[in-house]
Amino acid sequence: MLAALVFPLLAAAIAVIYVVGLHRRGRTAAGIGAIAAVTVLFGYLNQGKAIAGDWAWYVEHYRALEHLDLADYLGRPFGWITPAPTEPVYYSVASVLARASHADVGVLSWAATTLIYVPLGVAALMLSKLLTRRVSVAAASIVVAMLCGLTFTLSTQLVRQEIAASFICLAIALFVVRKPVVGGAALSVAILTHNSALIPAAAVVLSAFFARGDRVNAWRIIASALGFALLGALYLRVSGNDSYQGKSDGAVSVFTIGLDLLIVSVFLLLARDHGWPPYTRLLAYCTPVFVGFLVGVAAQPLPFLRMYFYLEGLRALMLVVIVGLSLRNVRFRAIAITTAVVLGFLYLHMRIANSPFEYQTGLFEAVFYSPW
Known part of the structure; x- marks a missing residue:
């Protein structure tokens, strides 16, 4: 009770998760509460983020869409960006929001946060229900996946790609629960949000085909990884190696790569010890395929960095499995x-703390907000 008086927002979030967990469909209800709590936290933080980097051009285009028709916007140069007609999902949402809200930037930041973290949270919820009947464990696995999966600081930076990665995660979960038609629809949304999602979407479809058996076949893993490595090398050759010279949006840190290797190793050990249940097989096939393509494009930092973000989606889903098991x-x-x-x-x-972006409110200030 005293804690609720001192930290009302934190207490409210915990209470919501606990109360909905008492519902007869406890895991689903608690999961929805966890998804809502994390999404609201992230939306609040993003609303106070300084307009800089790629977020600056997203905001500039968003403001222009208040007066521009979408048909006149797509496919035409706008500054140094030419919005692709083959990526209409995000731009359509931005166009509707810009007109409805008079281009309020706060509305855009909340919408982007929701489009990224709700599909990811739903995917985590679907997997968590396969892992455990315990409400607290299911909620914890969802929270950890959302906090540590997709990089939060890029949710209002590489907006379209983060949305695409989230829908890739949702598609994987849908294939796991044997809803391939809806899963295919989620893959389509990802591709039509950011065309680079075509590669991981193809990897998911191939992996879903391989994962239909009762065991994980090492030869299929090796063959698919090598195939996508060659595809990555071919991608660089077709797109023109020289076009990437001198271009870089940053780099994946050694710490991040090391952490992901640890997560993958723990996931594989747990999956093997539990006899490769169905919710682990698809992820086990997806990982080497994603990594194979990364190896193929590793010669150029920019495509390597861009494709690595899709691997973060697998990290999120693996964390659900690791925490749940x-x-x-x-x-x-x-x-x-x-x-x-x-x-x-x-x-x-x-x-x-280590990102180059400025937030009006810090994480712990938001979580432990106190009016006193």
């Missing part, structure tokens, strides 16, 4: 769940 039968579960969630927040805090 690790905590469902552990002793002192409350302590273990609290530790996992706290580590997730610490990881996110480090991401924000």
Whole structure:
């Protein structure tokens, strides 16, 4: 009670997750509460982010769309950007919001955050329900995946690609629960949001085909990884190696790569120890295919960086599996769940602290907001 008086927002979020968890469909209800809590937190942080980097041109185009017809906008140069007619999803949403809100930038930041984190959260919820019947474990796995999966600081930077990556995650979860038609629709949304999603979408379809058996076949993994590595090399050759010379949007840190290797290793060990249940097989096939393409484009930093963001989606889904399998039968579960969630927040805090972007409100200021 005293904590609720001191930190009302944090207490409200915990209470919502707890109360909806009492619903007869506890895991679903608690999952929806967790998704809403994290999305609201991220939306609040993004609303106060300084307009800089790629977010600046997104905002500039958004403001122009208040008066421009979408048909006159797509496919025509606007500054140094030419909006592709083959990527209409985001631009259509931005056009509607710009007219409805008189180009309020806060509305755009909330919409972008929602389009990224709700599909990702739903994908995590779908997997968590396959992993455990425990409401607390399901909610924790969703929270950790959303905090540590897709890079939050890029959610209002590489907006379209982050949206595409989120729908790729949703498609993977839909294929796992055997809803391929809806999964195909999610892949289509991803591709029509950012055309680079065509590569991971193809990888998901191939992996879904391979994952239909009861076991993980090493030869299929090797063959698909080599095939996509060659595809990556061919991509550089066709697109023109020289076109990437001197271009860079940054680089993936050694820490991030090392952490992802650790997550993949733990995921594979847990999956093997549990007999490769269906929710692990598709991810097990997707990972080497995604990595294979990365190896193929590794000669150029820009395409490597851009494609690495899709691998972050797999990181999020693997974290759902790792947290779910690790905590469902552990002793002192409350302590273990609290530790996992706290580590997730610490990881996110480090991401924000080390990013070049400025936020009006810090992470812990937002979480531990107090009127006193």
